[in-house]
Amino acid sequence: MIFEEKKKEEEMNEKFLTDLCECFALLDEGFITFELHFICVPCLLKAASDKEETEEVQKDVEMALLALCCIEENQGIGEEQFLNEIKEIIRHHQKHRNLTQLAYQSAWQFMMDRFFRDTKLEEVLNELQFVRETAKELDALMKCVDWKKEKGEKRRKDTKEELIVLRWLQKFEYFFRMRELWDEEYVGLLSSFVGLFRASRDNYRGISKLCIESLDFSASNRAVKVEDLLKGGTIDAVLQVILRPILDDEITFENCSVTA
Template sequence: MDEKLLADLCECYLLLTCWHPYGFISTICILCLLKVASNKEESDEVKHEVEMALLALSNSGYYEVPKELHLNEIKEIILHHQEHQNLTRLAYQRAWEFMIIRLYWDNSLKEVIVNELHFGRESTKELEELMKCVDWNKNFKEMSKEEANEVLLITGWMKTIKLYFDLCGLRNEEFVGLIGSIVQVLRASRCNNGEIYVECIHSISKAAINRAVKVDDLLKGGAINAILEEIHRSTLDDEIAIECLRFFIDISRRLKDKEKDEKEDAKRKKTKRKVFEWMEEEGYEDCVENTVRFATLDFVKV
């Protein structure tokens, strides 16, 4: 009977319990917390309640939840924020995290995420705004509370983006901008924030595997250049070296695989030429060729 108490209990349950019975999650927690998160009042108290509800929802895990129980509400929450900027930055990131995790069970959500809610555009904008709020010459311990919060938000966005590339296989014209923003964060965090840096590398690696992301997107977004820079670093650890190697193996495979459609195959060959011409100009061709051959693959020119 006490809706506020029920919402508080649902938040505590989702945030503090590792295992959740499916029925309890779908029929009580998600419905209750989506109702709280849908409150559009502008008071600080309501914003805090909405933030906590979305924080708990994003922690609900990979349980299959039917679209009819969440889709309209979470869409409206995201769309309303895009128009009115009513959510806190943390709440907005967690709303997206909850939405994208649902892709694990329902791939049809990709149309909503890409074409209606524009995840590529929105995550790019959030990363660019957050980047401006952080002094990247400081390490995490030296930062103010506000800066530290922004860094944690960037980490959250990078994890969500990695999940997006892993689960969403739909072509998106916003990929180039998003990849460019990831590259900016990668370079900024390289020397003083290992967690964000690693998430950036993993996100770019996931993008290279995703067939909806064209190799040309990776080239234009600066990902190929950034990964080449990583390979040249003398302090590169084993985990990152493996991810960089995997990136070029995936790029190599994709540039060699013929497309069934003649126009698409012509585009592939054109991109392949562009990649090699750019590598020759930058002096990277031998480095990449040797790296990929080391992995028993041959990076053959057109």
């Protein structure tokens, strides 16, 4: 259906083609062919670039960005051609704050998934102030979540904010392990992870586990100074995990290596 609609050229219904691409990306969730990649990605980026500030358009933009995140990188394609489009989407949001929290996270996710092998990524992340923006988003999301749970109360279904936090955290393993330059903003980001870990450690093990893993990766990065870990509260957070009284605790078991 995508190919057939694309063949219509001047008579093509762009909205219908966008809907088809979204459905395909969200249902397939994997690698797509070279030909489909060149139809779907530009189509979805165009939809995500719509700057009209209406509720309907905002939903369309969010869906387009979510779908883009589901399309895996195709190494046979020069991905740099998509870099300017996604940068402009992020820049526009930073100026006008027009995206939802989920759409904004999705835009960053698409960029990092696409260009993590590119030597330009470090420069682009600095240009778009990735560290400051991420810390700001995590702090805002943390305030939207009720982390408390009464004794004996069963875990409720995840809220949208909690799921967005998880999506952010899942992108940081490579980033913290490989990052070569650290400054005060990165110390602030570590502080955000520490705050999130402390808020979630009792009632949300999935988030607290990802937080401590990211802090573990930062501690193993030789570019990170001990004073950065102390200032950001990383060492205190890790010690809290290691000194937990429950010996068979999953997080404690998997992160005991940090003490070394």
